[in-house]
Amino acid sequence: MTIENILLIGGSGYVGRHLMNALARRNVRITVPTRRRERAKYLLTFPMVDVVEADIHDDATLARLAAGQDAVINLVGVLKGGNGKTDGRPWGRGFDRAHFHLAGRVAEAAQAAGAQRLLHMSALKADAGAPSAYLRSKAAGEAAVRDAFPAATIFRPSVIFGQGDSFLTVFAGLCAMAPMVPLACPAALFQPVWVEDVVNVMAECLDRSESAGQTYELCGPKIYTLIDLVDYAGKTAGSPGNIMPLGDIPSYLQAWLLEIVGGPMTRDNYWSMQVPSTCERGDCGELPFGRRATPLEIVGPTYLADGRRRAGFDDLRETAKR
Structure with a gap:
């Protein structure tokens, strides 16, 4: 399996910028959609990156972006999405749009385009019965991704720290x-994980066929x-x-x-x-593929x-x- 072209959705965010560095070392072509290209101009310093203005919430646009991509990566997430219910679902409008609807649509676009891999960023302790709308919406997003693209690889990190973090x-x-x-x-309680550990695990997944269909918890030691x-x-x-x-x-x-x-x-x-926000295996620092946090x-x-x-x-x- 050779990955040469990647669609990176949410690439202009914190994790996306670090993931870009990890992927750039692999000599792959990366397409990063953004609402305003001017705001993401710092990404243009990467020689293999194409930054395009696009509305990722539009199905036709997503289909066009996914066409010809070997892998699709979705990093989109918001921390504040409103309280209450949206269309009968137990989370706010912002969470509904970013975590549920977009996640499913990205997965559908990747599947329809014949992408080999889909990597999806979720959150630790995402669960339909969680007390917060954030975690419930993340769980719904995971389910939507699995329905549309069963072989997707899902990542559940604890809070992420590192250069440029907002924590x-x-x-x-x-x-x-x-x-x-x-x-x-x-x-x-938190089990913070370094952003470089997160992005290196994600990048390595593209080389490991056994990671398809898996869900990985990512925590520090x-x-x-x-x-x-x-x-x-x-x-x-x-x-x-x-x-x-x-x-x-x-x-x-x-x-x-x-x-x-x-x-x-x-x-x-x-x-x-x-x-x-701790891993089920507890205080150990084990990451996928034999890596240590x-x-x-x-x-x-x-x-x-x-x-x-x-x-x-x-x-x-x-x-x-x-």
Whole structure:
């Protein structure tokens, strides 16, 4: 099985940028659709990448993009998609569009185009009975993918960290700026996995026929509470924060307030954190194909030490739309 052409949907996002590096070393042609080509112009530095403006939510456009592709990779995901129900389904409109409808349509397009492989990014603990709409919609997306493309390979990572992340870098910035950090759900459990480990596993899947039809959980070697992660991020960045852990009711109220003002947390995020984001096999760091997950303590200092400065640059870029 030779993979020469890849359609990478969601390629302009955080994981997509890192995956691009891993795929570029394989000398493959990559097509990355985006709503605004100008916003993804940094991808043009890759010699084998074709960035095209396209509406991936349009079936005819998806069919055109998938035609002639050996593999299709879908990385699209959103963290805030609304509460309540959409067309009778137990999740919000944003989740419905990104995690359910798009996932199924991408799989249908890949199958119709005769693609050899489909790789789909889901989330750890995705389940139809999960307390959060995010996890329920991710589970529905997985089912839609399996229905349309049974040989798809599905990835379920815990929270992903690394250079340019919006997780530990944000916490490091908060610890640097705020005299006190009121922290919701401080006991929430995570098993963070390095973005480079994630993308290298995904890239290797393209060479391994046995990965077709499999679902892989991707976790780091150690389980942390959220308060431990925030404390680590602040100290590693040189700005130990004064963290105030919130109880259950204050945590929910904080999430509700931040949701109202358009902040970084919603009530659905609160419900997601009620489910441990840890692998079933526990604290071991095993990844597919005999790989071992890289410890946070090895990678963290390489980018968190100047996390505040980098976060500031990212804010400026977002303001400038660059």
